[in-house]
Amino acid sequence: MDTKKLGFGLMRLPRTDPNDNTAIDLSCAKTMADTFLERGFTYFDTAWMYHGGASERAVRELLTSRHPRDSYTVATKLHPGFVKSKEDRDRIFNEQLERTGAGYFDYYLLHSMNAEYDTLFDTYDCYNWLVEKKRQGLVRHIGFSFHDTAEVLERVLSAHPEMEFVQLQLNYLDWDSEDVQSRLCYETARRHGKPVIVMEPVKGGTLANLPPAAETLLREIHPDWSPASWAVRFAAGLDGVFMVLSGMSNMEQLLDNTAYMADAAPLTEAELAALRQVVTILRADGAISCTGCGYCVDGCPQNIAIPRCFSLYNEDKRQDPDEQTDWTPPFSYYEILIKNNGKASDCIGCGLCKEVCPQHLDIPTLLGRVATRFEE
Ligand code: SF4
Numbered sequence: 001m002d003t004k005k006l007g008f009g010l011m012r013l014p015r016t017d018p019n020d021n022t023a024i025d026l027s028c029a030k031t032m033a034d035t036f037l038e039r040g041f042t043y044f045d046t047a048w049m050y051h052g053g054a055s056e057r058a059v060r061e062l063l064t065s066r067h068p069r070d071s072y073t074v075a076t077k078l079h080p081g082f083v084k085s086k087e088d089r090d091r092i093f094n095e096q097l098e099r100t101g102a103g104y105f106d107y108y109l110l111h112s113m114n115a116e117y118d119t120l121f122d123t124y125d126c127y128n129w130l131v132e133k134k135r136q137g138l139v140r141h142i143g144f145s146f147h148d149t150a151e152v153l154e155r156v157l158s159a160h161p162e163m164e165f166v167q168l169q170l171n172y173l174d175w176d177s178e179d180v181q182s183r184l185c186y187e188t189a190r191r192h193g194k195p196v197i198v199m200e201p202v203k204g205g206t207l208a209n210l211p212p213a214a215e216t217l218l219r220e221i222h223p224d225w226s227p228a229s230w231a232v233r234f235a236a237g238l239d240g241v242f243m244v245l246s247g248m249s250n251m252e253q254l255l256d257n258t259a260y261m262a263d264a265a266p267l268t269e270a271e272l273a274a275l276r277q278v279v280t281i282l283r284a285d286g287a288i289s290c291t292g293c294g295y296c297v298d299g300c301p302q303n304i305a306i307p308r309c310f311s312l313y314n315e316d317k318r319q320d321p322d323e324q325t326d327w328t329p330p331f332s333y334y335e336i337l338i339k340n341n342g343k344a345s346d347c348i349g350c351g352l353c354k355e356v357c358p359q360h361l362d363i364p365t366l367l368g369r370v371a372t373r374f375e376e
Pocket residue numbers: 299300301302303304306346347348349350351352353354363364367
């Protein structure tokens with residue numbers, strides 16, 4: 001396995017203030033980036049909106065001002081939500097160059113592709129625009145990240161053979177999911193001969209924090225493998241996957257990831273069978289499959305911290321409730337959360353969040369479950 005197959009996702013960097021998404025702890029992040037490079041890994045993935053724009057600016061602090069340009073690769077993206085005219089494409093691109101100081105981008109992606117955004121990218125001629133950026137030497141490789149059905153992926157790839165690679169949400173829990181369609185999308189990309197970058201291999205942390213029964217099952221096979229490492233190994237072992245992104249938030253995760261990815265082999269049939277058992281346990285667990293991307297948050301008129309509500313709900317499901325009161329620690333965190341944010345029950349069902357959720361979650365309904373658990 002290529003030792004450079006692990007990419008550092010710069011969307012969940014450590015923060016100095018947990019309530020401020022833009023407050024990246026640069027001192028800690030620099031040490032993490034340096035360690036990542038020292039261990040022979042080179043790929044860094046950012047985007048226009050990660051950490052409210054601070055992630056791209058961090059690329060300058062972590063990399064371009066401190067390391068030779070040919071010692072790492074930088075990927076960033078154009079999100080359709082910010083493109084309202086053809087002029088916006090260059091305005092954003094030029095600002096990305098300015099923010100990062102990268103000079104050029106090794107990989108540039110049309111972000112969050114789906115059927116609707118494909119139309120928008122066509123309307124603003126983004127495909128040809130991207131080819132031109134490549135011709136000018138400002139971008140080395142062009143592709144897109146994708147969140148829709150395999151049928152839509154087939155259509156986009158057939159219409160745009162110039163796209164060189166595809167970034168897919170791919171993990172062992174979503175592999176046979178009817179909504180995410182990891183396996184079908186992967187097979188479609190490979191049929192078109194496209195190399196695949198994997199995002200969300202641990203599904204926003206869901207596969208790093210397994211219910212006790214699932215973790216025990218995996219620890220019995222490999223006591224020293226973290227649950228997250230099982231998930232990354234699964235994705236990295238697939239043919240045609242040339243990079244697996246992991247959004248690392250602390251040094252412990254980085255040391256774990258870089259250690260096992262130094263010499264990880266594809267999973268055996270027995271190991272894959274264990275993961276299928278974990279899927280069965282997780283499906284029975286009833287957790288909400290939010291990846292914590294945060295795309296839904298800014299547009300919510302009720303200021304509901306949607307991903308944090310869902311993560312507390314999932315956390316609660318994994319706890320042993322107090323026998324007398326049914327109380328678990330996430331109840332306290334929920335109380336703190338709603339001091340500065342709307343409650344789950346404040347949702348007015350406007351649906352703005354659903355329109356942008358890459359996981360196609362029925363957010364208002366799921367917030368109803370959160371409200372029932374934490375507010376009644
Ligand atoms: S449906 Fe509810 S959670 Fe979603 S944006 Fe509207 S108010 Fe916010």
